[in-house]
Each structure stands twice: as structure tokens, then as C-alpha cells.
Amino acid sequence: MPAMEAVSRLNSQLFRQLPAGSPASLSGRCVGSGKDWILSTADGGTVPVSAADGLELGAAAGFVELLGTKGPEGQLCATVLHTFPAGEVDAELWEEAVKLAHNPQLRDLLFKPADTV
Numbered sequence: 001m002p003a004m005e006a007v008s009r010l011n012s013q014l015f016r017q018l019p020a021g022s023p024a025s026l027s028g029r030c031v032g033s034g035k036d037w038i039l040s041t042a043d044g045g046t047v048p049v050s051a052a053d054g055l056e057l058g059a060a061a062g063f064v065e066l067l068g069t070k071g072p073e074g075q076l077c078a079t080v081l082h083t084f085p086a087g088e089v090d091a092e093l094w095e096e097a098v099k100l101a102h103n104p105q106l107r108d109l110l111f112k113p114a115d116t117v
Contacts, residue, residue: 012046016074027064037050047075050071062084
């Protein structure tokens, strides 16, 4: 899998447009159990999630970020889980930030990774 720092944050709409095998980062709230999980994203969509062996999504309370790749059946094959601090996350603000990051006029200006020294 490509380096995680190269993964763009996406919403469910942008995720649906990706080809299978593409790296992805999605945020929202997970519901489910065992191997059957659904991520409710900040744009109001839902994405099925397949957790990698050893990735415990049951500990995912509140707003989370999942990194992985798009599976052949449109699912997120998650390999990394990041939890947000306790408290409410402004999902509308998060969604707007994701959309801005994919705006061609702003992407290179505001969201280009800094050069390393």
C-alpha cells in the first residue's frame, strides 16, 4: 500500500469515484460488530468497512478517521484507525474542509505538503 501520508481525505461521494485499490482516508462514525462495519461519513453518506486483521474497530467510539484502500466491492479496506479526542466534532466543518482540499483552485495553494528541508 502507498505511504499513508500520500492519502487524501475523502467524503463518501469522492470515495465512490475512486477505482478499486486506490488509497483512501475517510472520517465519520463507525457502527457494527465483528467484520461488518459501516462508516457514516460527514457528508451524510455511508461506506461499508472491512477491517484488516488486528484492527479493532470496536474501540472506535465517536468520530474516527480510517485509512486504507478501496476494495473491489466498493468497501473501505481499513488498515489504520485514528480516534479523535472526546467531545463533539463539527461534521459540517470537516466536510467543508474536505471539499476545499479537492477544489482545484485551492488544492495546490493551501493543501500542498510543505517541502522538507
